[in-house]
Structure formats: structure tokens, C-alpha cells
Amino acid sequence: MELRELRAFVAVVEAGAMSKAARRLHVSQPALSQTITALERRLGVRLLVRTSTGVRVTDAGTTLLAEARGVLARHDQALAAMARHAKTGGGVLRVGVPLELPPELLPTALDRLAQAYPDTRVQARHLSSVAQVSALRAGELDVGLVRERPAGADLDAALVVEENVGVLLAADVAEKLAGPDGVRLESLAGLDWFAFARAGSPAWYDELAAILRSHGLDVGPDVPEEQRLIVELKIPAVSAGGAYAFAPPGWPYPLPDTVRWSPLAGNPIIRRTWAVWPATSHRRDLAAFVAALEDHQPRRSRA
Structure with missing residues (x-):
């Protein structure tokens, strides 16, 4: 299970309806429904019963809800503990962006960043993967979204999207x-x-x-x-x-x-997108932005 799936499940239960949870998460209702269905398939149990008025939690869903809340709370606690060792956010976060991304990926990540670090301003630049890596190494970008993971220990990377082309x-x-x-x-x-x-x-x-x-x-x-x-x-x-x-x-x-x-x-054909940033960076707002990218998007979006 991924944190993104657990957050989606908890959001649906708390909202009581798939459509309401989708609005809260800033994702489409079909995408959210697919996430829940995939989670049920992976666990081999029915978690929610869809009704005309919303959703009802099954016994298995009630069990998972308690566990999911605990896992998410411990995850957030760990991030908060580590954040005390890092620099604060604020200022400008310079983001490199390719020409094509899942439409909900950036808005959701930017919304979470704004909630956590309202003083951080984002500047986005449309650049090719090669140009982004060069800009990162030149100190002209803080984080890039690229189609190929760069070599070398000077840059850290996290896989954020896999798309069936x-x-x-x-x-x-x-x-x-x-x-x-x-x-x-x-x-x-x-x-x-x-x-x-x-x-x-x-x-x-x-x-x-x-x-x-x-x-x-x-x-x-x-x-x-x-x-x-x-x-x-x-x-x-x-x-x-x-x-x-x-x-x-x-x-x-x-x-x-x-x-x-x-x-x-x-x-x-599978197209992958990595978030890449300088390995020496200790910015909390950058870490929060990357975490939001990882949490939001399914590893593989299917037709």
C-alpha cells in the first residue's frame, strides 16, 4: 500500500462520498474511484459499499481506517521531527516543468505546498530534461521534473509518475x-x-x-x-x-x-517522470513539494 492510497481512503470515509472527497483532494472522481478499487483489489477485501447517497464502510474498511490513520499520523510525525534539522521554507521555489504532465499533478502538489508554506512563491519554467538538469547543476532551478533520471551523486531523485503511453x-x-x-x-x-x-x-x-x-x-x-x-x-x-x-x-x-x-x-511504452533536486538541499518546502508529488499520483496511470 502507498501513502497516497491510504490518504485517499481516509478522505473518502471522512467525506462520506466519493465526489466530496475528490473535491477535497483536488482529483477527479473517476481517478479517486480507481485508486480505491485498486486498493481493494490489492488487499482482496471490500472496503466501501457505494450507495446512491454516498459510501458505507465495511468491517474490513473500519479495520483499515484505524490502521491507516495511525500510519499517516506516524508518517507526518516523522516528517515533522526531521524538519527540525532542516532549513525553513520561504522565498522562491524554482521548478522546472516538461511540456506534458498529468493535469492534476502540479495543481495538487502546489496546493499542498501553499497550505504548508504560504510564504513560498513558485516560479515554473518549461524546459527539456537536459536543460533542467543543467539548470539544477548551475543553481538556476531548485527542483525539476524530468523524463530521465540523471547520473551522479550531486542530484537526488524520486519517481513520481509512470504513465502507460x-x-x-x-x-x-x-x-x-x-x-x-x-x-x-x-x-x-x-x-x-x-x-x-x-x-x-x-x-x-x-x-x-x-x-x-x-x-x-x-x-x-x-x-x-x-x-x-x-x-x-x-x-x-x-x-x-x-x-x-x-x-x-x-x-x-x-x-x-x-x-x-x-x-x-x-x-x-511506459513514460516515467522523476522529481530531481540538489542532494545538498535542506529546504523543507522543497521536501514538502516532492512528497506531495509522490503521494498524489498513481505510479502507473492506466487507460
Whole structure:
């Protein structure tokens, strides 16, 4: 069990309704429901009974509620004890952000940060993974969200998101290729991969390229650095019908009727995002921000 799951369960019980708890946690109701269902499946017991008026706790749920409250209280107590050895928050927290993140991840983490450290101001910069790591080492960022974990003992990292990546296709192409489990990766042969510039995230690019080649797909030439702005370019390229692009479920950008997102059968591509910060940092507000990122998002978001 993860702390995020325990917090979600306690919130639902205390709120008495899934929708009310979702608003308190700043997550969508379907995402919260999936978290509770996954927790029940992992434990092999029914924790909540959904009714037309809310939720009712089962005997197993009552047992878990007491344990969960104890675990969360001890966790918070440990953080408070360690915080006495660290520097206080305040000032500006400079955060590096990639172009695509689960839509609820940053708002929830920033909300928790604001509650715990109201004097901390956040400055966000959209940068590639390589640029973020360089900025961290140059002292120009306090924490970054990157697609590849950097090497070296000078930076600490925590895995905060794992996403099963799907594919964006022209609607008529998706209709032809999509099966009951989604689009098979090898069925994309003959289409061009609308890639990002390798210079921005070499390890993630190479991982993707290796997966594509293993399924018989042509990677094509590297693209210019300007193509980092893939959000603006993806839709027109895919809509024309000759290309595909990758995107996670719940992609936060609107899709026209001419473009469709489909899962990839077997989930062959997993995109990971790490929070990375200087190993010498002792900022409490930074630690709270990273903890909020770890608690909020499921390790693997599924279609």
C-alpha cells in the first residue's frame, strides 16, 4: 500500500462520498474511484459499499481506517521531527516543468505546498530534461521534473509518475487499426513517428526508439531542437493521416474530431517522470513539494 492510497481512503470515509472527497483532494472522481478499487483489489477485501447517497464502510474498511490513520499520523510525525534539522521554507521555489504532465499533478502538489508554506512563491519554467538538469547543476532551478533520471551523486531523485503511453492517430486511421485492446504497435508500420528532439531527453528518446525498432518500426532521422514544442505541432501532423504521436491517457489538450487517442495493446511504452533536486538541499518546502508529488499520483496511470 502507498501513502497516497491510504490518504485517499481516509478522505473518502471522512467525506462520506466519493465526489466530496475528490473535491477535497483536488482529483477527479473517476481517478479517486480507481485508486480505491485498486486498493481493494490489492488487499482482496471490500472496503466501501457505494450507495446512491454516498459510501458505507465495511468491517474490513473500519479495520483499515484505524490502521491507516495511525500510519499517516506516524508518517507526518516523522516528517515533522526531521524538519527540525532542516532549513525553513520561504522565498522562491524554482521548478522546472516538461511540456506534458498529468493535469492534476502540479495543481495538487502546489496546493499542498501553499497550505504548508504560504510564504513560498513558485516560479515554473518549461524546459527539456537536459536543460533542467543543467539548470539544477548551475543553481538556476531548485527542483525539476524530468523524463530521465540523471547520473551522479550531486542530484537526488524520486519517481513520481509512470504513465502507460497511448497513440494519437487520425480518426479514420485509428478506426482501421484499433482492436479490442487498443492499437498494436507493429500496426503503425508505414506511418511516420512524430518525434521530439533527441537533444532534449536523449535517454527517453533512445528508449522509445529501441521499443519501436523491436516492433519493426522505422524511427526516422532526428528532428531539430525547435520541435520541442510538440504540443502545438502534434495535432496538425497526426490529423493529416500519415503520422502518429504518443500521448498518455487523459492528455490535457483538446482533440479535434479528426484525431483520436487509443491505448497501445499490451502497454509496451511506459513514460516515467522523476522529481530531481540538489542532494545538498535542506529546504523543507522543497521536501514538502516532492512528497506531495509522490503521494498524489498513481505510479502507473492506466487507460
